Amino acid sequence: MKVLAAMSGGVDSAVAAARMVEAGHEVTGVHLALSRNPQSFRTGARGCCSREDAHDARRAADVLGIPFYVWDLSERFAADVVDDFVAEYAAGRTPNPCLRCNEKIKFSAVLERGLALGFDRVATGHYARLLPGPDGVELHRAVDGDKDQSYVLGVLGPEQLARSAFPLGDTPKPQVRAEAAARGLLVADKPDSHDICFIADGDTAGFLSSRLGSQPGAVVDTDGTVLGSHEGTHGFTVGQRRGLRLGVPAPDGRPRFVLDISPAERTVTVGPREALEVRELEGIRPGWTGQAPVAEWHGTVQLRAHGEALPARAELRDGRLLVRLERPASGVAPGQAVVLYDGTRVVGSATIDSTRHGTTGARDAQPVAAR
Template sequence: MRVLAAMSGGVDSAVAAARMAEAGHEVVGVHLALSRNPQSYRSGARGCCTLEDSRDARRAADVIGIPFYIWDLAERFHEDVVQNFVDEYAAGRTPNPCLRCNEKVKFSAVLDRALALDFDAVVTGHYAQIVETAAGRELHRAVDHDKDQSYVLGVLTQEQLARAFFPLGDTPKAEVRAEAERRGLAVADKPDSHDICFVADGNTPDFLSERLGPNPGDIVDSAGVKLGEHEGTHRYTVGQRKGLRIGTPAADGKPRFVLDISPVDRTVTVGSREELAVRRLSASQPRWCGPVPEATISCRAQLRAHGDEVAVTARLDGDKVLVDFDEPADAVAPGQAVVLYDGTRVIGSATIDSVERATQTV
């Protein structure tokens, strides 16, 4: 099989490419140049998309013994990931750029280009598993639960899964590093990237402020009483506790949390932890990793990239997915994805539009 290996310059993608080559596939490595100015993105351990990463990827390809190329996808990445990120925050939502990158860049732009160049599939270093069944391919959680990335892959369709390989899904991360060392890959001890790769210093509020400008407004409680002021709604996300800088303490002395963000009237509403509890959500833009559910289903849901699963009941309502929680869930943020699971299998995902709080009157 002729496969294209997306090589980020890290240890995971390098070992994934090496495994595919060792299995006898014709492998070609490609590094995605995603930054308009690579030096403006992070370097070292703090992110990806740097010149250092492209050089590490090239050196790994040389050790593996496969051809290597660099594809410039900076404009596509800026439009579909970076600008989307800014626009979502401006609208009072909390996006997940990694999920959007997988959907729009790695498994849309890259896979489409790979197929046009007569490759059979794309291989990445994501921690997830693909299981072959009589009905088609299924996406499952990785063996290493701490590194599992099935949440950010929940946007992949059955057609995309049919052309994807995740060779590391059955391997704990520690063993991947040991394997890289045995293979003579210099990235064996390279630290994992974290946070948002296109935020140069890791300061998301300042990154957004540079692009959205000042947008001051009021911080109010759930009764509408003004408690303080803020410098922009984009500096907040639902469930946030730290950095509120409210001068007036709560009557009960307990911390306050962000309940709602309204960029139209530039208001941030805060309240107690109890007021955060959500009993239902409505989500749109569903993406199914397999057959579309035909009826109401009892399943599990993950609401954040590193969040725990919760028990839910989900059903389709036209182009919407309605999710009811068995027990109220905290800090459910519009803009994030709700990913549904049947055991370890990913059913699909959708983007959260609105929530119904447990304290609301029916």
């Protein structure tokens, strides 16, 4: 089988490529150049788009004895991931760019080009498992729960999963590093990338301000009383506690949290922690890793990349996904993804559009227009 191995320059993708070679496949390595102006070196352990990472990927390919290429996808990455990220924050939502990158770049642009070039599969270093099921290949959680990345792969459809390979899904991360060292891969001890790869210094607020500028507004309580000011709603996310700069303390002395963000009115609403509790949410653009549920669905949902699995019920209604949580979740923001699980199997996902406080039926966050 001809396999295109996506090699980021890190230990996971290098070992994934090595395993595909060892399995007897005809493997070609490809590094994705996603930054228009890549730095020469990483900033700490952040990011995966530097020239250093490209060189590390090439050296790993040389050790494995496989062909290696660099594909410049920076324009598509800027349009589909970076610009989308900025637009989502400008609209008061909190996106996960890793999901968008998997959906639009790694398993769309790369897979499309790979298939056009005659490759059968795209292999990555994601921690997830692909297992045979009655209706085809199924996406499951990784054995290593701490490294599991099935959440950010929940946007993939059955056709994409059938053309993918995740060789590390059954292996704990320490064993992957040990294997890399045994294979002579110099990236064995390289730190993992984290946070947002295109914001190398980790200053998300600063990055957004440089793109969106200053848009002053008010920080208010649930009664509309002005408590402070801000330079842009894009600097906040639902559930945030720090950096609110409030001039008026709460009557009970307890901390306040961001409850709602309204870019149109340029207001940020804050309140007590208990007001963050959500019992119901609605999702837009639902997608399925296999067959879509035809009736009310029961299972667990995950609302963050490494969040808790919460028991829930869900149903499709007029093209939207209505999810009812059996116990409340806190700090759920529009723009995040809700990913559905049946045990360890990923069923599908949707983008959270609005949330509701289930005990009263009141809406906590107003729905936003689908993009």
